[in-house]
Amino acid sequence: MQKILIIEDDNDINNMIKEFLQENGYLCFQAFSGSEGKLLISMNHYDLVLLDLMLPGLSGEELISELVKQTKVIVLSAKSEIETKVNLLELGANDYICKPFDIDELLARVKVQLRQDVNKQRQLIYKDWHIDLDLMTLEVNGKIIELTAREFKIIELLMHYPQKVFTKENIYEYVWEDDYIVGDKTINVHISNIRTKLKTTGTDHYIQTVWGMGFKLIE
Template sequence: MQKILIIEDDNHINNMLKEFLENHGYLCFQAFSGSEGKLLIEMEHFDLILLDLMLPGISGEELIKDLVKKSKIIVLSAKNEIESKVNLLELGANDYICKPFDINELLARVKVQLRHQDTQQRQLHYKDWEIDIDKMTMIANHQMVELTSREFKIIELLMQYPQKVFSKENIYEYVWEDEYIVGDKTIHVHISNIRTKLKSTGTDHYIQTVWGMGFKLIE
């Protein structure tokens, strides 16, 4: 699921965008100031950022300089002067939409920005692992590994964010798309099965258990 960060100090607009985009299959995070947005970006990777310019704390213009190498950016602004648009695009913004905007036009622009990135991410690589998301196939140390669809989704999630620790709740909600039940052993069983299948490839140790927290890939 592609992740979008909404940095917008207007509560109504921020909440409206979150609800609308999540109804269209995106996972959305919210920040209501530039400082809060910067903190979230330092903690997490986002596929796209919707960025207001007039923000408390750190302004949108200042944030763009830090964000340009980390994520796609669509600027949301009441400034509609051509010069302002040109300046922001030159700073590194990928698109610019003026307020007030049509929500369906915004959705179309979001899809355009994520389409190319989504194509690029159809194959993921990590150390001796390679997966093809479209074919749902995995090669580990030059060997094909037969995974169930849910085992594959677990591997896919870990490979997308190899430095992140995922709790059992995170993994369950991503793979099963349902609410996690405390005490459920499903994740442990699936991780154990994956490690067993990877043992012959010599890469079963790639999945690290972080006690009391969850699972991640080794550094």
Template sequence: MNTILIIEDDLAINDLIKTTLEKNDYHCTQAFSGTEGLLNIKTATYDLIILDLMLPGLTGEEFIEKLLEIADIPILVASGKDSIDSRIACLNLGADDYLIKPFDINELKAQVNALIRRTRKNPVSDRLGYKEFILHRELFDLEINGQLLHLTKQEYKIIKLLMENPGKVFLKQEIYEYAWEDYYMGEDKTINVHISNIRRKVKPFTDHELIETVWGIGFKLKK
């Protein structure tokens, strides 16, 4: 049974979505703030998130940013914000689809079904997310705000290692032996050149750095 997390502060709307989807064989968990939604993410696994934007405390947009740091779960935004700018901003942040309130409940069901089908064809495990960065495991591509960058094998493996272990500092030896599958001979130039190439590729598409240098030690993801 597919599991869905509903993050909506309006009790009536939250209950309506839950009741409707459970009649269609989905298991639903309810949350009423972005903070509560994040707590649920840390304690359970979900196939889809239905997300309001105007939430108490942590907004929907802030929730999306924080979610990408800890998990890769499809997001259907359901919001009263109906401007093109709001929709584009959410999709660029990492949302998968956008539904404008007030919505027809049958349209909601159709979009939920479509996202679940899409996820089955393109499993979540094929993507790894961190902030606005999405690493496509099978394509050797890094997606930044909707733009796809092709990576070399070593660039891909360096990013994959760091994104799978956010917050961890890796020694140059560890990075080299993982990405090149060879013994490290103390040669810093090769790693430094590849890190520089990654930064150069990323820079035109975001103000955020992806990789941080920890001087005298190695590298980690930039917070």
């Protein structure tokens, strides 16, 4: 199920959006300030963020540069000036909807962004790594690396967002689709196995351990 984070300080609007989108098959999470939204996006992966601009704590304008590095963003704002729209789109926003908006139009725009995500190129390239999402293969400099299904999903997650630090909880919930148990060493074991398989290619260092946080791909 695709995950959407709603960052909107108006309780009624936030709850209305959450209820409507969940009725239409999306899993929604809520933040009511810019600071809360920043915290949630640092801890979890979302397929889309719906972002208000006028927020307590950090404003939407302050958040957007960080958000677009990790996911798609639709801005929801009462600011209708063309200059504002252009500036936000140039900063990386995928779409902009002026308030008040029709909830069915919002749903349609959400579907467009997430459909584009589903239909995007079924191959990913990062440095010497090349994965085929349909064949579930990892190729490094012409050599196919034999991975288990879960090892492949870990690589896939990291390659989708190479700049993001993923916690063990993030990885576990994505790969196993279950709640993470604190202290479980499963992720460490799988990362170690992946690095061992990559050692002969000289790319095992691509997976960087960020001490006290999790894992990411090297810059």
